[in-house]
Amino acid sequence: MAMKHKFRRGIAALAAIALAAPLAACSSSDGGTPELMWYINPDGGGSDPHGGGQAEIARLCTEQSGGRYRISVELTPNSSTDQRQQLLRRFAGGDSSLDLVSMDPPFVPEFAQAGYLAPVPEDMIDEFTEDRVESSITAATWDEELVAVPFWANTQLLWYRKSVAEAAGLDMDAGVTWEQITAAAKEQGVTIGVQANRYEGYTVWINALIAGAGGEILTNPGPDLDDVELGLDSDAGQAAANIIREIAQSGVGGPSMGVSDETVALNLFQDPATSGFLVNWPYVWAAFPANNVDFIDDIGWTMFPATDDEGDPAPPFGGISLAVGAFSEHPDLAYEAAQCITSEEMQTLYMLGTGNPASRAAVYANPEVVEQFPMAEMIRDSLEQAVPRPQTQFYGDLSAALQREWSPPSGVNENTPKESAELIMAVLRGERLL
Amino acid sequence: MTTITERPSRRKALTDRARQERALGWKLAGPAFIVMLAVTAYPILQALWLSLFRLRLTDPDSREFVFFGNYQVIFTDSLFYSALLNTLIITVVTVAVELVLGFAIAMLMHRIVLPRRTLRTIVLIPYSIITVVSAFAWLYAFRTDTGFVNEWLNTLTFGAWNTTFDWFGSWAPSMTVIIISEIWKTTPFMSLLLLAGLAQIDGAMEEAAKVDGATFWQRLFRVILPNMKAAIMVALLFRALDAFRIFDNVFVMTRGANNTETLSTLAYKQTIDRVEIGMGSALSVVLFLLVCVIAWIFVRGFNVDLAKGRN
Known part of the structure; x- marks a missing residue:
């Protein structure tokens, strides 16, 4: 009997500890230095404070602050969809630990419209837009106001096997069209790595194809639902659908095109037997040697392919904007930290450490950057032409509905653009599920 | 209950x-x-x-x-019906297969004497694995880049099977993998419940039938099964309710691509992805009502007494 009582009391004590422990962990902070929590998307540096990534920048900025603040990092999930979801849940719950957030640009409008982002201090706007490539400022702007700080800017290039292009007689330096590389891939029996899994990366591709044909998915961006007008059901939409269908049905997209994300596409390109072309972000340049690719000398790069002969190519725009949470207890310090994080010094370090391109144009003239990234100039040119994804607070729904109608890529046909436009509108009006 | x-x-x-x-x-x-x-x-x-x-x-x-507006959208949307159909297919197929497999395993566990405890432990291993982990294991096994299943099938069919077959590229193969994974994961649970039922049967009845010259199948269908009807029904009910709420496998393997959406993933999408709380709640309510209907069918229709075995 006595044993039993002891046992029960033990359980009660354990339960009390289990309930109290997380509370204690939350309230702990060492000394007087305010702690800034920075939610970072995974990069090459992971959470290693010496890894060359955002975690290292956090360490360096903490040191440079001279004790004014201390930045800790928290990793968000791998995929951009999951990142949005986690951040959204935290913001919706009024989480005050969201001081600094590395955010995928298309989600900025949704978060800004919901009032989740702390306003950018007036006197800092000049500094945050100084020397930045134009597309990165556009992506951090909502309703004509800067709502986030451009950190790094990303764009996709076309990577190719020089031997394949030569055999197919393509002049890669002059720029190529999707039709040309599809024909070349068929003729040479090689593949084109693309992103056509039902995820955010597929929207990136569809948007680039439509923009490359002079079209727009969203013709009048703005906060009001009633004003939303879509440009999918157009010649540009048809051109995009034709390209995707052709690549899927001819098999040059590889055996698992319907589930291919950046990694699957990269693996496809790394297979020496079938590699031909790949559209992907510049991080792949650092991945080739890491994955022991033995034909690196045969790999070339050029501007993202044009949708047709007439229009200019519209390379995808990506990267990360830095936002300050509206519920943060130290918004002023967070913006001060953002100054440090997005400084030329840190962006250079970040580009060298992770291969993620800077939003500051000056970084591309840095000799070390030029040496490590022979394609730096091409990246900067591509960023000048890059077209961001549609800016709307309903971006999540728009993108998901688009992905649903355009999946699987082998099922895309001439009705897909029109049907996807109808679905998007119905979903936005709350008349359809998603 | x-x-x-x-x-x-x-x-x-x-x-x-x-x-x-x-x-x-x-x-x-x-x-x-x-x-x-x-x-x-x-x-x-x-x-x-x-x-x-x-x-x-x-x-x-x-x-x-909006009153019942959300429900109206749900019941007029084809996506809901395709999710409902997928959920029903998964429930019926997995529960049926698990019943047969689980019963066979339960019989084996019941009869075998020597490595009894070892056998029971081994059988339980899949059930002790977290569903998300087992879903990832099956996903990686079937994927074209990391998987080995295509290679095995290729060897077994003397090269006839295409090693680049994309299991997650269309509806039928995706559903097949989801169902196989679900069966592998939860059959042990079914067999444990059935084992409990088997243990309750009075051995004398079976012996009497044996003496009277009944064959194995006659004993199975005339003596064993009728005497453990309650246990079978409880096992079926538990598993049917469980399978009807399937989420992890679909979420990990396809995220609802290629029309593999189930009711749970659909509700998740509205609530968590789209933060459409109203619509998500409406879907959850519908899911809840459907689960109640299934339970009611079992309890009333088949006269399952859930308290049986406690007496």
Whole structure:
């Protein structure tokens, strides 16, 4: 009997500890230095404070602050969809630990419209837009106001096997069209790595194809639902659908095109037997040697392919904007930290450490950057032409509905653009599920 | 779930002792009852209430009372019916296969004497693995880049099977993998419940049938199965309710691509991805009602007494 009582009391004590422990962990902070929590998307540096990534920048900025603040990092999930979801849940719950957030640009409008982002201090706007490539400022702007700080800017290039292009007689330096590389891939029996899994990366591709044909998915961006007008059901939409269908049905997209994300596409390109072309972000340049690719000398790069002969190519725009949470207890310090994080010094370090391109144009003239990234100039040119994804607070729904109608890529046909436009509108009006 | 067996018919004629016992009962069970209300009744009622609104978490100002509008959208949307169909297919196929497989395993566990405990432990391993982990294991096994299944099938068919076959590229193969993974994961649970039923059968009955010259199949269908009907029905009910709420496998393997959406993933998408709280709540309510219907069919239709075995 006595044993039993002891046992029960033990359980009660354990339960009390289990309930109290997380509370204690939350309230702990060492000394007087305010702690800034920075939610970072995974990069090459992971959470290693010496890894060359955002975690290292956090360490360096903490040191440079001279004790004014201390930045800790928290990793968000791998995929951009999951990142949005986690951040959204935290913001919706009024989480005050969201001081600094590395955010995928298309989600900025949704978060800004919901009032989740702390306003950018007036006197800092000049500094945050100084020397930045134009597309990165556009992506951090909502309703004509800067709502986030451009950190790094990303764009996709076309990577190719020089031997394949030569055999197919393509002049890669002059720029190529999707039709040309599809024909070349068929003729040479090689593949084109693309992103056509039902995820955010597929929207990136569809948007680039439509923009490359002079079209727009969203013709009048703005906060009001009633004003939303879509440009999918157009010649540009048809051109995009034709390209995707052709690549899927001819098999040059590889055996698992319907589930291919950046990694699957990269693996496809790394297979020496079938590699031909790949559209992907510049991080792949650092991945080739890491994955022991033995034909690196045969790999070339050029501007993202044009949708047709007439229009200019519209390379995808990506990267990360830095936002300050509206519920943060130290918004002023967070913006001060953002100054440090997005400084030329840190962006250079970040580009060298992770291969993620800077939003500051000056970084591309840095000799070390030029040496490590022979394609730096091409990246900067591509960023000048890059077209961001549609800016709307309903971006999540728009993108998901688009992905649903355009999946699987082998099922895309001439009705897909029109049907996807109808679905998007119905979903936005709350008349359809998603 | 419990069944009340003896309902007092004469309410007024309570003795002092009975009244005190009742009061004591409330004192003892009352706190637990309140906790139950707080953690189950409150969320259910709130979901019911929220399901009558059009409410987007990122746009709280546009909250609008739409009455049964969300339900109307659900019941007119083809996506709901395709999700319902997928869920039903998964439920029926997995439960049917698991019943047969689980019964075979239960018979084996029941009969075998020597490595009895080892065998039971081995059989339980898949069930002890977290569903998300097992879903990833199956996903990686079947994927074209990391998988080995295509290679094995290729070897087994002497090269006829295409090693680049994309299991997650279309509906039927995706569903096949989802179902196989689900069966692998939960058959042990089924076999454990059936084993309990087998253990309850009086060995003398089987022996008598044996003496009378009954074959194995005759003994199985005339003696064993009828005597464990209650256990089978309980196992079927538990697994059917479980399978109907399938989420992890679909979420990990396809995320609903290629029309593999189930009711749970659909509700998740509205609530978590789109933060359309009203629509998500409405879907959850529909899912809840469907689960109730299944339970009702089993309990009333097949006369399952869930309290059986406690007597």
